[in-house]
Amino acid sequence: MPKFGGAPKCPRCSGSVYHAEEKIGAGASWHKMCFNCNLCHKMLDSSTLGEHDGEIYCKSCYGKKYGPKGYGFGGGAGTLSMDQGERLGNKPTQQTGPATAQAYTHCDVASDAPSKFGGADRCPRCGHSVYQAEKMIGANSSWHKKCFSCAACNKGLDSTTVCDRDGEIFCKACYAKGFGPTGVGYGQGAGTLSTGQ
Template sequence: MDRGERLGIKPESVQPHRPTTNPNTSKFAQKYGGAEKCSRCGDSVYAAEKITGAGKPWHKNCFRCAKCGKSLESTTLTEKEGEIYCKGCYAKNSGPKGFGYGQGAGALVHAQ
């Protein structure tokens, strides 16, 4: 018996290797699970920088319109096919198309 065991210190035991499907190779992430991935850049999103929009996690800096880059909030957000847009860009690119749309009141004809 060595001196450490007499003091009640047990020798370090080696834990058996447990395979995981977590792509993060750090020991901390393997043991406790990795962070969610940002929907725009794919990097890990931690609680201090996380914004949830359209049901997905985003970095604060990535939570922007995919077309114009304008910073978004939950009230100014629209989502299409997994990407987020401001309401203006969404209306321009996904709104109604064809003759008669978007001309305003000046194109109306008054009949008497």
Template sequence: MESMPNWNNHARPTLECSHCLESLNGRRYVKQNNKIYCLPCFETTFANRCQRCEKLIRADQKEVGFNDEYWHDECFMCHDCLANLTNNRFAYKNQELLCMDCYDKLPTSKCCICDKKFEDGQVTYEFDGKHRHEECFKCAQCDALIQTSLFVPHQNSQLCVRCYEDKYALKCKKCQKVINHGGIKVQDTPWHSTCFACKLCSISLLNVKFVTKDNELYCQNCYTEKFVKKCVRCGRPITGSDDKRYISFEDKSWHCKCFTCCNCDCNLIEKGFVVTAGQLLCPYCAKNTF
């Protein structure tokens, strides 16, 4: 801000406000961006507004600026204790000015792990509203520093991804790898959807009938072919869709309707029979044939 110099009456120049064009002769004015303004125009056009009292900071008032915000000198004070912060160290937290004494009382001024204060220039990490020293922010299982690596919150602490997966993550029954996505549970056992397949033919068992045997999965066709008893007479499997009753003799099995004499086709259930050359015969046919 400047005052008019004393000019000789015969050589006095005419000065005008760059905004309102009124004469500045004999008036105080302010230079801004190589232009001159009367005080009212300067304050209306360029003056900053104080963050605390929200009033304009006039040209004749002392101004304090920080982080693209401005205060009157007398308004630049601690939010909590109102101590003036001009020429003093201060902290800026949640858009509030704090003296160092008040800042040190905040929970965020100390590490939530070791409870020690943060020093100027220290690298800190924030998670879930809590702050930690870089050296304190580590895996609770293996003590590896987490820094900017991925981690998993666990029981008021944190685990690196490897430790979490080793100890807690669901693992596929077939490949024993962690199930991150695309998993299913069958009989309380987790599987990757791509691993949920028949042991023999590898066909996917999603949305189809399957059978579990000895902790292995089989499609219905493979299970029937490998494990289901076959009728000695017709060669077809003896399944639950057939009569629940079937006949077994010397590790061989027959459908009830197939348990007949090979010569006369009479049914042999609850009758005597003779096995000759691997064939069933009723007593009559056995007697007359041989």
């Protein structure tokens, strides 16, 4: 640690750091006001600190700059990020996989392709890949949240309101109308039950 007059020097401002204002990180002593993320300048503490090559970052910026890149990383579950971190100062690396994200996102819905594409299930309603963050289960299939709706009335469904038949999903009301018992006495209040149609 560089010292001046017995006190270590802050790596950010090169000023002397005295004990009352000292924060320790990346093997150096910092002023409290200099102990912030090198990219977003958010104030740091020991639980939010990420270090790399003598510089300090918040965990979010550290993950974006030095964390894993590519399929499924950096943009939340179910996304493909081709971001190499250029805006954070990283140099682009040589591509070893597909040149564009389209290789992962385009699929021929009309083909007899398998039910999985790129490791993800395919939605029976729209035919696109369903990733974990957007997955709803019904009729033994994985559905997008936006596609998880009644086939008859298009009402949004959840695990408590879904009924399935022949690979399609319905709300309880439409399922009862379409596939429930028929005849006098059903759906008309109290009365006698008749099997006649």
